[in-house]
Amino acid sequence: MIITSSQSPQKSLLIIGANILTILRNYPFESVNPLIIMNKYSELYNEISFSYLMFGLDWLFLIDTIKLTESGDVQLCN
Numbered sequence: 001m002i003i004t005s006s007q008s009p010q011k012s013l014l015i016i017g018a019n020i021l022t023i024l025r026n027y028p029f030e031s032v033n034p035l036i037i038m039n040k041y042s043e044l045y046n047e048i049s050f051s052y053l054m055f056g057l058d059w060l061f062l063i064d065t066i067k068l069t070e071s072g073d074v075q076l077c078n
Helices: 012-024 034-042 050-063
Strands: 066-068 075-076
Touching: 012 034, 012 050, 012 066, 034 050, 050 066
Parallel strands: none
Antiparallel strands: 066 075
């Protein structure tokens, strides 16, 4: 489930996904390594576990907002 009332809003996939998109849009390069996204996320927002970051990336991939490069980096879809 994406939205529940029993968890903090910071752990909602909607919030995590929006924060990841903000990081990707503001990053100066076309593609970003997931570990860099994790570090930037911790700098700008509350620290989350790697699992939550992966859930957020999975969700963004499923809704066709991001794609993976051959090297495993994350890239915004145009």
